[in-house]
Amino acid sequence: MATTTKALQPQPQLPTIALPKARRLPAWLRALLRNPLSVTGAIIVIAFILLALLAPVIAPPKYPEDPYQIPRAGFSAAPKPPSAAHILGTTEGQYDIFYGIVWGTRTAFKVGLIITGLTVLIGGTLGAVSAYVGGWVDEVIQRFVEIVLAFPYLMAAITLQVVLAPRLHDSFLAAMIALTAFSWPGYSRLIRGDVLSVKERDYVLAAKVIGAPAWRILMRHILPNSIYTLLVVASLDIGTYVLAFAALSFLGLGAQPGYADWGQLLSFARNWIPVLSTHWYIVVFPGFAIVLFVLGWNLMGDAFRDALDPKLRGNK
């Protein structure tokens, strides 16, 4: 009884109690922090971000005007095992593996962020327009999405890379465009669903009633309220895109020989398969970098999906 009367009395300190509550982390972030796997993932990703940022300190470039060019220690073909000068050894053509891995981290983030940004832009725009305008526009865009999805992903990307590379005179750029071109459809479907539900809300109707133009309603009222899931899902897909790009580079359809890129570093190993038992370091170190990077994103993503999925949440 005493507590009730106390609660009913005016409480001057109430705002200060409410403040920490408002500053509380969002539910998904709290769920992430509770899960040891996702914390591990986040630590791995943060370590890679630091490695990318500190690349010039950890592996000072030999050619500051073109730091992505891996320095060579001579031109002999056979890889050389780890030594004091090259702590992870050198691969075919005497490219320093350590330097390639460190600067390859920058390449990975560059590729991942650019592809993710572009796919979100394209998928988001098409999906939002499709849902907002509706009618035949929706019909046409959705059929187009289905056709793009009908392509086998990697094969399609290879094809576009092959026809684009000679046009652009840049196989790296061609590979990024090729991956982007076949990655956006999933996102457009994702945002389409969200826009469809947001577009019926009262505040959108209110904006229509006061005569706001369609683009303004879409940009100011609908998108800010529906793009959230897309951004989360897409940012967790960065690992997938880095992997796909590495695969293209590995096949010789992305970064050029000597460019600091993990897939490209690994592609040298294809020439040394019968003697990989002695030259193990040309596979193990770059391979470890890729696996760890993808693992970091996947661990984070896995917990995220669990946290966002209401079906799983309800049963915990």
Next chain:
Amino acid sequence: MTSFIIRRLLVMPVTLLGLSLLIFSMLQLLDPVQRASLYISSPPKTADALQAVIHTYGLDKPVWEQYANWLGNLAKGDLGWSKTGQQPVLSAIGNYFPATLELALWSFIPIITVGVWLGVKAAVNHDRPLDQVTRIFSIVGYAIPTFVFGLLMLMIFYATLQWFPPGRLSDWANRVVYSPGYHTITGMNTIDALLNLRLDIFWDAVLHILMPALTIAYVNWALILRVVRSSMLDVLRAEYTTVARAKGLKESAVINRHARPNAMIPVVTIGGLFFAGLLNGAVISETVFNFHGVGWWATNAATNLDAVSVLGVTLFSGALLILANLVVDILYGFLDPRIRLA
């Protein structure tokens, strides 16, 4: 059910047409000279001869007319001339496809059986150690790229232990296979060897196919396992499962009779699309293991700038994928009445 199938069948040509349109637009990114190489087996000697080729095949005509021509050729099975294969693209695909099909079969069977078995086990032991172990197994499996795993396999089992060599057959076996007394029936070495009653060749082919098959399987177990697990978890929470338990059935009967069959429905979708994906040329594992299938050939063509062959393979793969989608949809309709009535 019939109307459901008809509905699906009607959509297919539209998708196929869209696929061909997209491939054709990619083709337009090539310059006319490269496009001329679509049709001829040897480069023309003079500029006039080149102009003649461009003119004969209508490469200077309006785009829509070119598309109609191209589509007409396609209908006749003419996908162009493969520079790297030194034969028409379609016949090259025909030559390389058996190897891909063989690899697909050899990896598909372990993927599905082991994946389903582990997935069900994990769901039944939800949140217990076995579930955690499979979870870590699948997360790690999902993070290892095919080319890294393949190279590691080669490093351990070929370069170091000399157990499993890359390629499709050893040299001696290749000589036997191409000798007159040996009948090539399916083009799949393991099956042909059995049909020819050559157990030594069969064993050699198995030794060669095991590593690429296992590489594909390992990377994909992760996916199947998780689909089976989550589908099984859903089913185990369903009301009819509770009813089955409430009427006093043994837990094994609940799982085997009531839960597992229903949990298999999404496996059909994933499995079907997955098999189509494998047929599309396990591009990377075929390349890593030097296994001469469609995927290996496509990469080889791609690195040699033989765009025509690559486009041909993509068209073929896309068509295959659309067909697989159709088959899966129909199967799904049979399995799950909710879908066909919707």
